[in-house]
Amino acid sequence: MQESELPEGRLREAARSSRIGAPILAVEGVSLSFGGVRALADVSFDVREHEIRAIIGPNGAGKSSMLNVINGVYHPQQGTIRYLGRTHHDMDSHEVAQSGIARTFQNLALFKGMTVLENIMTGRTLKMRSSLLLQALRIGPALREEIEHRTVVENIIDFLEIQAYRKTPVGRLPYGLQKRVDLARALAMEPRVLLLDEPMAGMNVEEKQDMCRFILDVNDQFGTTIVLIEHDMSVVMDISDRVVVLDYGKKIGDGTPDEVRANQAVIEAYLGVSH
Amino acid sequence: MLYRENGQFKSSYAADLQMLPIAQDRWLMLALVLFAFVAVPFLVSDYLFLSILIPFLILTLAAIGLNLLVGYCGQISIGHAAFMAVGAYAAYNLVLRLPQLNFLIVLLLAGLIAAAMGMLFGIPSLRIKGLYLAVATLAAQFFTDWMFARVKWFTNYSSSGSVSTAAVELFGWTIDTPVKKYLFLLAVLIVFTLIAKNLVRGRIGREWMAMRDMDVAAEVIGIRPVYAKLTAFGISAFYCAVAGALWGFVHLGSWEPLAFSLTLSLNLLFMIIIGGMGSLLGCYFGAAFIVVLPIFLDQAPLWLGIGISTATASHLALMIFGALIVFFLIVEPHGLARLWAIGKEKLRLWPFPH
Amino acid sequence: MRKNWPVLLLISFLLVGLALPLATKASPPGFYIEVLLGGLMAGVLYSLVAMGFALIFKASGVFNFAQGAMVLFAALAVARLSEAMPLGVAVVLAFAIMVVLAWLIERLVLRPLVNQEGVALLMATLGVTYFLDGFGQTVWGSDIYKIELGIAKEPVMILDNVFQGGILVNKEDFVAALVAALLVTALSIFFQKTSTGRALRAVADDHQAAQSIGIPLNRIWVIVWSIAGLVALVAGILWGAKLGVQFSVSQVALKALPVVILGGFTSVNGAIIGGLIIGVGEKMAEVFLGPVMVKMFDLAGGGIENWFAYVLALLFLLVRPEGLFGEKHIDRV
Numbered sequence: 034m035q036e037s038e039l040p041e042g043r044l045r046e047a048a049r050s051s052r053i054g055a056p057i058l059a060v061e062g063v064s065l066s067f068g069g070v071r072a073l074a075d076v077s078f079d080v081r082e083h084e085i086r087a088i089i090g091p092n093g094a095g096k097s098s099m100l101n102v103i104n105g106v107y108h109p110q111q112g113t114i115r116y117l118g119r120t121h122h123d124m125d126s127h128e129v130a131q132s133g134i135a136r137t138f139q140n141l142a143l144f145k146g147m148t149v150l151e152n153i154m155t156g157r158t159l160k161m162r163s164s165l166l167l168q169a170l171r172i173g174p175a176l177r178e179e180i181e182h183r184t185v186v187e188n189i190i191d192f193l194e195i196q197a198y199r200k201t202p203v204g205r206l207p208y209g210l211q212k213r214v215d216l217a218r219a220l221a222m223e224p225r226v227l228l229l230d231e232p233m234a235g236m237n238v239e240e241k242q243d244m245c246r247f248i249l250d251v252n253d254q255f256g257t258t259i260v261l262i263e264h265d266m267s268v269v270m271d272i273s274d275r276v277v278v279l280d281y282g283k284k285i286g287d288g289t290p291d292e293v294r295a296n297q298a299v300i301e302a303y304l305g306v307s308h
Numbered sequence: 309m310l311y312r313e314n315g316q317f318k319s320s321y322a323a324d325l326q327m328l329p330i331a332q333d334r335w336l337m338l339a340l341v342l343f344a345f346v347a348v349p350f351l352v353s354d355y356l357f358l359s360i361l362i363p364f365l366i367l368t369l370a371a372i373g374l375n376l377l378v379g380y381c382g383q384i385s386i387g388h389a390a391f392m393a394v395g396a397y398a399a400y401n402l403v404l405r406l407p408q409l410n411f412l413i414v415l416l417l418a419g420l421i422a423a424a425m426g427m428l429f430g431i432p433s434l435r436i437k438g439l440y441l442a443v444a445t446l447a448a449q450f451f452t453d454w455m456f457a458r459v460k461w462f463t464n465y466s467s468s469g470s471v472s473t474a475a476v477e478l479f480g481w482t483i484d485t486p487v488k489k490y491l492f493l494l495a496v497l498i499v500f501t502l503i504a505k506n507l508v509r510g511r512i513g514r515e516w517m518a519m520r521d522m523d524v525a526a527e528v529i530g531i532r533p534v535y536a537k538l539t540a541f542g543i544s545a546f547y548c549a550v551a552g553a554l555w556g557f558v559h560l561g562s563w564e565p566l567a568f569s570l571t572l573s574l575n576l577l578f579m580i581i582i583g584g585m586g587s588l589l590g591c592y593f594g595a596a597f598i599v600v601l602p603i604f605l606d607q608a609p610l611w612l613g614i615g616i617s618t619a620t621a622s623h624l625a626l627m628i629f630g631a632l633i634v635f636f637l638i639v640e641p642h643g644l645a646r647l648w649a650i651g652k653e654k655l656r657l658w659p660f661p662h
Numbered sequence: 663m664r665k666n667w668p669v670l671l672l673i674s675f676l677l678v679g680l681a682l683p684l685a686t687k688a689s690p691p692g693f694y695i696e697v698l699l700g701g702l703m704a705g706v707l708y709s710l711v712a713m714g715f716a717l718i719f720k721a722s723g724v725f726n727f728a729q730g731a732m733v734l735f736a737a738l739a740v741a742r743l744s745e746a747m748p749l750g751v752a753v754v755l756a757f758a759i760m761v762v763l764a765w766l767i768e769r770l771v772l773r774p775l776v777n778q779e780g781v782a783l784l785m786a787t788l789g790v791t792y793f794l795d796g797f798g799q800t801v802w803g804s805d806i807y808k809i810e811l812g813i814a815k816e817p818v819m820i821l822d823n824v825f826q827g828g829i830l831v832n833k834e835d836f837v838a839a840l841v842a843a844l845l846v847t848a849l850s851i852f853f854q855k856t857s858t859g860r861a862l863r864a865v866a867d868d869h870q871a872a873q874s875i876g877i878p879l880n881r882i883w884v885i886v887w888s889i890a891g892l893v894a895l896v897a898g899i900l901w902g903a904k905l906g907v908q909f910s911v912s913q914v915a916l917k918a919l920p921v922v923i924l925g926g927f928t929s930v931n932g933a934i935i936g937g938l939i940i941g942v943g944e945k946m947a948e949v950f951l952g953p954v955m956v957k958m959f960d961l962a963g964g965g966i967e968n969w970f971a972y973v974l975a976l977l978f979l980l981v982r983p984e985g986l987f988g989e990k991h992i993d994r995v
Contacts, residue, residue, distance in 0.1 A: 104528050130530030142525035144518050146586060155518050159530035161511045165539065171506040176322075179510065183321045222529065384784075432976060436983045439725050439784055439927075443919045444979055447972035454969050458961040469962065570916075574788065581785055623796040630793030637786045638774040 053274060054082035057258055058103070058134075058226055063112030065098055065282075072098040073109065074282040080226070085252055085259045087269045087290075090279035091302060096262045097139055099279070100228045103260075104136055105129045131159055135224035137215040139231045139262075143203045149214050150199040153189060156221025157182040189217050193247060209240040213247075220251065226258045227251065233265055241265065245272055270294065278302070327505060344494055349487045357486035364599045365493040366554050371579045371591035372504050373547025378577070379585030380508060381540035382520025383433050384442045387449025388548055388576055390429075393568035394422040394452060395549025396556035397462050400471050403557075404464060411478050418553050419546040426545025427538045434534055449570055457565040472562030489558050496554065500547065504588055507543070516540055517586070548576075578629070582636050584645025593644040601625070668981035676943065676974075683950045697949050698942060703835035705941020706842045707904070710897035712921035712933035713846070714890040720928045721862050721886040724772055727787035729894060730918060731794035736760050736891070737898030738802040753899070760891030768887050773880075838900040845896055846934060849889070862886060920975035926988020935986060940971045 059079035065072045073095045080086045088096045101107040103114060105124035114121050117132060135156070144152050161182060167175035190196055193213045198206060203214055212232060219227055232248070233241045249272060251257050263269050269276060270290040278286030278293055280302040286293045293299055316331055318324040328334045352361065374388050398418035402409060409417075432444040456462050463471050475484040476492070483492050507513050515536045518526035527533060556563050575598055583594020605625045606618075640646055684694055714729045726732075739759050743752035771786050853859035864872040865882050873879055921940050925932025944967040952964035978985070 106524060106528065126527040127530055127532055130528060136528060138525065142522050144521035144525070146521050147514070147517055151514055151517070155514045155526070155529055155531070158511055158515055158518075163511070165507075165512060165543075168510040168512055169503045169507050171510065175510065176325075179325060180321045183325065187321070218529070432979055436979050440923065440979050440983055442784060443923050443972065444976045446916065446919065447969065447976040450969040450972050454965055458963060458965060460960060460962050577785065577788075620800065623799045626792050626796030627800070628796075630789040630791065630796065633789030633792070634771050634786050637782055637789070638771075641782060 053084045056080065057082040057117065059115040061113050061115065063102055063109045065102060065107055065109045071282050076279065076284050078277045078284060078287055080258060080260055082258050083256050084274040085261060085272055087261045087263055087273035087276045088279060089263065089269055089276060094279040095282040096279055097230055100136060100230055100262065103134065103228060130222065133225035134228065135219035135222040136228035137219050137230055137232055139234065141211055141215055143211055143215055145204045148200050148202055149195060150186065152203055152214055153186045153217045153221050154182065156218040157186065159222065186221055189220050193217050209236050216247065224257060226260065229259060229261045231262050231264065233263060233268060241268065248272065345491065349490065354486045357490050359603065360599055361490055362493060362559055364595050365497050366551050366559055367579065367599060368592050368595040369497050369500055370548050370551035370576055371583065371595050372501065372588060373544045373551060374576045375580045375585060375591050376504060376547065377540045377544035379580055379587065380513060380520065381516035381537065383537060383540060384438060385445040386442050386577060387445040387573050389568040389572035390448045390452040391422045391426055391545040391548035392552025392555060392572065393456055394425055395419065395552035396563065396568065397456055398422065398549065399553035399557060400473060401462065403473065411476050415550050415553055419549045422545040422549030423542040426541040430538050430541025433537045433541065449573055453565060453569060470562055470564035473557050476557050483558065493554060493558060501588060508588065512539060578633055581633060582643055584643030587645035589648065590643050590645030672977055672981055680946060697945050701942035701945030702938055703838060704945060705938035706839045707897065707901050708917055708921050708941055709934045709937025710842055710893060710900065711918040712925065712937050713930055714893040715918055715922050716928060716930050716933040717893065718886055718890050721865055722883050724783050725787065727784055728767065728790040728794060729890065731791040732760065732763065732891060732894040733898045733901065735794050735798045736895040737902035738798050740899055741902055742802045757892060757895055760895050761888045764887035764891040765884050768883055834904055841896060841900060845893065849930060858885060917971055920971040923975040924978050924985055926985030929985065929987035932985055932987035943974060944970050
């Protein structure tokens with residue numbers, strides 16, 4: 034049975050759709066190539082505040098590249114990105130981070146030489162202001178800051194239920210837990226928009242359920258807008274408000290999960306067309 | 309059963325954030341420091357001070373400097389003795405031309421000058437990394453070699469190219485005997501180690517390590533690569549400069565530009581490889597190793613009753629050196645510090661096997 | 663094209679510097695050409711060492727800091743062996759030793775470290791350098807030895823009807839240049855025409871793809887290292903004949919670094935061009951720029967050639983890190 038058919042599911046949907054606001058992020062006509070390879074071709078879509086927006090598509094469709102463009106890791110040859118009312122031709126990673134966009138990575142990108150706690154604390158770096166000298170002496174404001182931000186990080190650790198691992202070097206954790214640390218680090222930035230790149234890849238059913246719960250909780254409790262790349266269709270259909278479908282770098286579908294599911298072009302992209 | 313954290317619960321983050329959260333560690337450290345300050349002066353001969361302990365203390369300081377850059381921030385430098393040279397010559401010129409300055413201020417200023425230079429030579433790291441950066445740091449090494457050898461102002465127009473200094477005077481003390489030198493250097497090293505420890509476990513340390521581990525992700529989190537890298541270069545140069553000044557003033561007394569050559573740079577690098585990159589304790593281990601090894605190789609044949617010439621001994625030293633570097637890189641890339649940590653973990657479980 | 667202007671600026675700067683002594687008549691043209699030729703010859707020797715670097719890096723991605731030590735080891739081997747046997751035999755024997763050495767290095771040092779990043783490998787080869795340094799001196803002795811190639815050592819005066827005073831050229835240098843050119847041609851042919859050469863290029867492009875079509879990686883690497891050993895031998899003989907054989911790591915190994923920076927780590931042709939640029943640049947700077955700087959800054963002597971190559975490399979790194987002929991990387995996340 035679909036979640037949306039259950040009474041609780043319908044209530045939840047109603048609650049969510051009443052919260053969804055105006056578009057906060059929009060990509061317009063973005064094209065990206067590497068040498069001769071076209072990663073993205075004239076892609077446009079928007080993301081509304083507080084919604085959960087999924088980006089789906091077959092492998093190599095350009096989904097991660099799209100997130101990289103939003104983050105400022107890649108610079109598109111054409112197109113613009115509108116965020117918080119300002120238009121950019123390409124994004125500067127630092128500015129992006131400062132203005133409240135955080136992300137997780139498909140291949141984790143955790144800092145292998147540090148513990149879980151330290152990894153998540155790096156997410157707080159933008160909010161830590163004390164000078165080098167004070168850090169060197171570790172007195173006064175510097176020490177207070179460390180404790181303050183440690184408290185925030187501990188709350189996130191509680192939220193994601195990884196307390197037992199906080200002093201473990203991340204390299205030693207199983208994959209599912211590493212993904213949670215990746216998410217925790219992104220959350221530590223207190224973002225307005227959270228970009229999740231295949232957060233459930235390689236997880237079993239229980240881990241996926243946990244991760245779904247976390248994502249929904251983040252969206253519910255903190256109102257964070259979520260842009261989510263995901264392959265698992267049931268997850269996408271269940272938790273997203275709207276879906277964008279990419280194939281070979283082009284957008285071939287955009288709408289609610291039900292609309293997209295019925296879209297002929299999407300079906301063909303996934304199942305192939307007999308010629 | 310000795311080394312356990314049982315019963316040591318922390319009830320505040322502040323307590324958990326202490327430098328040495330385990331009580332046994334704190335006691336051990338206290339005992340060690342007391343021993344170093346109080347007992348060692350009576351137990352150790354002058355020869356040992358001059359040939360082992362004093363070089364060890366100064367080289368540890370330099371190794372900490374290099375380790376901050378290479379081990380924590382992940383930038384390579386094979387020319388770091390250049391900054392030691394800058395520190396030594398800056399201190400020399402400051403003492404010469406502004407003799408009224410307190411020596412600690414001299415060290416501070418020398419460090420700042422080197423920090424500025426460090427940041428300058430760190431600029432290439434913004435565009436290049438790894439081997440390419442290594443070559444850029446070589447440029448720093450050879451250029452400063454040349455500069456201090458040729459630009460006569462630095463050596464006060466000395467005809468031989470070498471400079472000499474008087475004993476350091478500090479707060480009315482003249483630091484001329486081996487014991488006084490040892491105590492002074494020990495105090496300086498402890499202070500600088502504490503500062504390094506604070507930096508490393510604070511925000512900047514995490515930014516450095518993030519840059520080392522995955523710089524793209526670090527940028528996405530909001531870490532500024534420029535800031536992280538240049539502070540690493542600057543602070544690292546500062547430490548090496550202070551070490552260089554101490555090397556020249558306290559250890560050598562007089563020196564020529566070759567005292568800070570590529571050999572010293574490579575020695576520093578080997579210290580942190582063998583000791584453990586990314587570990588302050590490793591700097592101590594590595595420096596001790598590098599200082600003791602040549603002496604050991606000199607003396608060992610005598611103990612074993614085999615006579616070999618000094619030339620052969622030095623060749624043998626080179627061979628063993630080279631072999632050890634390769635050995636450590638293959639077997640334990642995290643150096644002696646990792647072996648120490650593994651030992652500690654085993655000790656926590658002792659007498660149980662796991 | 664926009665991005666190329668810093669490189670062009672740097673190159674034009676160098677060309678201007680090159681032309682200045684002639685333009686300002688600061689030196690007689692004959693002397694200028696002598697210095698130029700001397701620089702080119704030194705450059706050829708650098709190139710030979712750098713070629714070994716580039717070969718190994720190209721095929722295995724390893725930066726062999728120990729190449730310089732290998733050159734010297736080879737030279738020492740030839741020098742000492744030729745005291746006891748004819749030169750030809752000594753060379754062959756030395757080559758055999760170099761191949762064994764290359765194989766040992768690959769087996770004992772590089773293979774265990776194959777998964778670590780470049781810096782660890784750099785340091786490992788540094789360790790190998792130290793080891794070879796000590797080992798070489800233990801085995802072959804630490805005096806200065808000679809290699810007699812049977813070429814007259816007196817310089818020859820040429821073109822004295824064109825330039826006043828003529829130009830002094832060393833026959834040995836000519837032979838060195840000739841040999842280098844032959845070696846490069848031979849290597850080119852090897853890489854382009856033979857199947858082993860093609861296999862080497864395949865490995866250089868993509869280890870895994872090469873393996874998947876059945877190219878035996880380890881054997882290829884031994885071949886590469888042996889070729890590098892051969893190049894090292896040639897460089898060692900030529901260098902040793904010219905300067906006498908003695909150990910000084912800075913001189914040989916390190917100078918090759920700026921050369922591959924300029925030329926590009928993966929390009930054998932780049933190693934040649936880079937070597938020539940460095941050789942000429944160094945000599946020119948020492949002879950012409952040196953006195954100017956001494957006067958301007960009241961310096962105690964020249965010695966510019968100690969750092970010129972590195973600073974030039976540094977400048978190139980800032981504008982064109984991949985070198986003149988190297989390949990660019992793209993970092994994917």
